[in-house]
Amino acid sequence: MTRPMGRIVAFAPETNGWDGPVGQLARKMKQLGNDVWWIQRDGNDCPINEFRNKNNCEIDRGIFDWRELLNGARWLITAGPTLISNDDEIASWSAALTFAELEGTLNALILSSSEETFTEIWSKLVPRIRQFHIIGLISSEIEWISNYEEWDTPQNKDDLINTLNQIQHKTLIPHLLARERKRGGWGVNSHTYGISKTDTTQDLEMGEWIGAFLHGLIKFGHGEEATQRALEESNK
Known part of the structure; x- marks a missing residue:
């Protein structure tokens, strides 16, 4: 083949x-x-x-x-639910x-975790975190990571974005993405070059949204301007 x-x-x-x-x-x-x-x-x-x-x-x-x-x-695309499946x-x-x-x-x-599964998934992911080029989160997962790390709990959008940046600086993931679908929605990419933001996100499932971003990354490249364009591509 x-x-x-x-x-x-x-x-x-x-x-x-x-x-x-x-x-x-x-x-x-x-x-x-x-x-x-x-x-x-x-x-x-x-x-x-x-x-x-x-x-x-x-x-x-x-x-x-x-x-x-x-x-x-x-x-190679994978997701958190695999980490709470069977040993094989x-x-x-x-x-x-x-x-x-x-x-x-x-x-x-x-990441695709729930409040019940987050700790089990995240604790298995952390030892291998630097093997990843992209990780996608939802806003509630930023809060759970903050609690896991015993940081201050984010109270608003700005706090969530600052915490996302803090996670990226600690893990050195080249593209750490997060999105919020409520209240008009927003998307953020905390990346090697800084941070990219969009004020709205389409009503897509998380996998679809990350897929559209990855398509944009392939299309535009990995530089600072390219990552902003890739984030905007996720809204199309």
């Missing part, structure tokens, strides 16, 4: 992964014209338009040939991150 160079690879091995944020992102990026492939629980991959969502087979961490699956891939799914995710680094593939993750 010939896999296109520069493709986006999506991996969400939990049984409802296709319906979650990784599936949302994959479909959005395909809609925007990108080459997107889906890695299945049985260790095979395919273009997402050929995937039939048969994600009910048993998973075995040893079945994935990550060197082959990630060869030539530009981005978590081990497969961990191996995928390791091989992505070896293959030169950039990692992007959508």
